[in-house]
Amino acid sequence: MAYGFSVFWKPLGNAITGADGKPVAACAAGATTFADKLAGTAKALVATDCNWTQFDLGWMYTLFFVLLGCSAAVWGGWLERAGPRKAGLVAMLCWCGGLLISALGVYQHQLWMMWLGSGVIGGIGLGLGYISPVSTLIKWFPDRRGMATGLAIMGFGGGAMIGSPLATKLMSIFATPSAPGVWQTFIVLALIYAVFMTCGSLGYRVPAANWKPAGWTPPNVQHNRLVATRHVHLKNAHKTPQFWLLWLILCMNVSAAIGIIGAAAPMLQETFGGVLIGQPTLGFAEIKADEALTAAAAAFGAGFVGLISLFNIFGRIGWATSSDKLGRKTTYFIFFVLGIMMYVCGAYAANHHQLALFLLVFCIIASMYGGGFATIPAYLADLFGTQFVGAIHGRLLTAWSTAGILGPVIVNYMHDVRMEANIAYADIYAPIFMTLAALLGVGFVANLLVRPVADKYFMSDSELAAEQNSGKSSQGTSAHVGQLQQKTPAMLVKLAWLAVLIPITYGIWMTVQKAWALFA
Template sequence: MASTSDAANGSHSAPGLLDREAIVAKPGFNRWMVPPAALCIHLCIGMAYGFSVFWKPLQGALLDANGNVIPECSAGAVTFGEKAVGTLRALTATDCNWSQFDLGWMYTFFFVLLGVSAAIWGGWLERAGPRKAGLVSTLCWCGGLLIAAFGVYTHQLWLMWLGSGVIGGIGLGLGYISPVSTLIKWFPDRRGMATGMAIMGFGGGAMIGSPLATFLMDNVFKTATDPGVWQTFVAMAVIYTVFMIIGSFGYRLPPPGWKPEGWAPPVNAKSMITNNHVHLKDAHKTAAFWLIWTALCLNVSAGIGIIGAASPMLQETFGGALAGAPELGYAEMKDNAAIAATAAAVGAGFVGLISLFNIFGRFVWASSSDYLGRKSTYFIFFTLGAALYVLAAFAADWKVMALFVLCFCIIASMYGGGFSTVPAYLADIFGTQFVGAIHGRLLTAWSTAGIVGPVIVNYLHDTRYAEGIPPDQLYGQIFYILAGMLVVGFIANMLIRPVDPKWHMSEAEVAAEQAKLKSAAGDNGGSYGIGKGGLDAKAAAFWTLVGVPLAWGVWQTLEKALVLFW
């Protein structure tokens, strides 16, 4: 808020534009303008999932005088220790190429920093408001891309890690949680649906960003000596900046006490939904917080490692059957270039298909939770997920690819559904006053799962492979272990109970938190002209802005997925 001296000097307009109090909705505002604003940001930062499209071009970025690819900095290394030494050299070396191991650390930075930054700055976001948080996210994510572009241009891996990995990861955290509290307050009647729409965008960001990046590299910037990666980073930073600024300035807050016309909070209709609020400083002191943290962590851990290994998992399990040669195992298939290429295309289609289920599962499951209840929805995730992992192990043994693919499509939908349902789960348990910041702290479960899940899957895979287990039998034991993790998650979810009333904020505390916004809303805070639903012309135009690129991304993904059926 601008100071008195600023106001006297006439310089209060710029700071006021970003203040939380400045974005309280006025009469006539349509609440359906808020979800596309959130999508503008989530569709951009969701490109973090698609960064692997840059790995192969970057691995061959440096050429010798004869036009041949220079060896990797960790060339010849076969053990983790030697790989680590190679990566340390790769951080600053300009005479060797980066390996996938070197570049893969970007994913670790992305999702660890996402959870850490959301936890650290979630409280600031509640005070500053979603507009300011969205703009800081824009600065970090897009600025990080520019720093990474300079790192690619100068071939300095540490700048890649710092730019997109660390600074960009902070932008991911702030951008991810920026709309959560706002959407829940605008849609108290459809909490799951509202957060599902936004968080669907994070899953869909790679659907748009990956084919866009590939097009820019291959058709616009690539030359005989340059893969076009740094130029693509710059172009995407510019595009994302425009969309994220539009989204940030599209955010509006409902006045305190506002509710949709004709809607009343349920009275003891669902015991798991509270009409009270728990302060941010107290939420982590409750058993409910840590049980939800455990449930989310186990749901994500069980899914993220398998999703990350989807293509090789399918190829190792079914081998030449993917290319119409079921008599060839995975090892024999690799020796036939044509069959291996066809199998790889089918593997890419499988990745595209589970990506679609991951994305739309975020919306479908979260929306369904408005009717099923959040606890019941998580029960479905754990029981059905565990059963599907066991069924997938049998499908692998039976060599029934259709059943195998179906299992993992549904698992992927519940992986995404866990993310989109949890903000509404938190609002039910802790109230809406600090739900954005509480959600930020809970995302440390994602950071933990982002390490635990892939480590379990990759370690067991490599260990079993070293023991000489055939490729088509590598994953069965892994599936049973992941099913066991979901059983533990089921128990954690079963133990979740409403928060003890001793943690509820008093009416005076809630009133003090809402005082500034009430002042900003003036006499119109209870007006039914605020937040009336419906797709009027302005809302339809805003939805079109995000809907067209999302539809294009879905089509691009479907084209790849069709390989599975032809």
């Protein structure tokens, strides 16, 4: 849902109305410089007589992903000791509790409560909720690590497809002439998420150490030294060059895409202008001066966002699963080489108004953005083993936090500078694409340098046994796992599948409807 929180920006930005029924001025009305905007945001934190700007609310998006990475890094080790059930329940309490605090903040019109509730506390819940299924599934599928992490991370990315249309629907139900219905929507969403997240957390089972699927024999890895048969302790992982190379790989892959994905709708409208609405002679400047034309172009922007969302989601499972055959290093080589080619093609498509090519380029980029997230945990498991993969993955997610700032700053800064230089809208983005391609080049070099972890960093058999024995209470035993599997009623399994398939089908259907505007 963090990806889809922007559906609340416009309603919250018009929450306070005057006697004439029109929204009052924003707390940072007239601010033009970055310093002025920060001063307006400082005022908005406690003010109750002015509206919030997108700049004010957008900091919640930054807090989400900064706190996600930081919390995953700080508490990843605790997750491995306590088990994913406790981590999942804490994630539920943080995320849903944060939504309730945000609801109170909207009701009392206190921006600081929204930042604290959803941004900080909810961000901590995001971090624990993100790594707990990854850590669990990767242990259940030693034969299909990429597929396992793809399933877990596809769930995270797919949440916005469900949450965004649901939130929009709830706001339309609760809205009144004087209030947008946001705080009521937060409360209902908190209750819904609490039910689903609690059921998911209590359903976790972790296999015993060294568990293998029946009939599966681990492949001979002598010819693939990048797949380790031993385990690196959490305390030593960050001491290896491989950890920091993978950190750089993830940071560059995410930075090169997250800023563009966040600006997808305006990027399409500014670049193609009247081409979108069948009037190719019109530029975006003429379109935005006409309310009807603006609405028509915005529909195409929303469709583009929907299309990107679909490729982002299915890229997570598709690329991650294919990495089981291709290998993680090869998969990332494809991401970086193909990504550079796509950005060059994107610049060409923008300069020559090739809409179909432009759409294809960014659908592929979105798929590799999602695929990069889904493949990195399996890459970690290959290099460091699975004993501490959840905790190591948590620390690596600080790369995401960094990229969540770096990518949007690069895109938004270059966009605004070129706007101030009076560059035509259609010509704004081509240099930005080339800059992002350069980031992918850095990632390519980092991936090229990845080598097997040195023997000195791996745990001895006695150290591994001590770690596994210390976690037995939360990890369970083979017999216990088997007993639980035998007792699982078939009806419960079917209900679990329905609990996943019904919401995701709803989300996909709503997203396809938006994307259809590009083809209708």
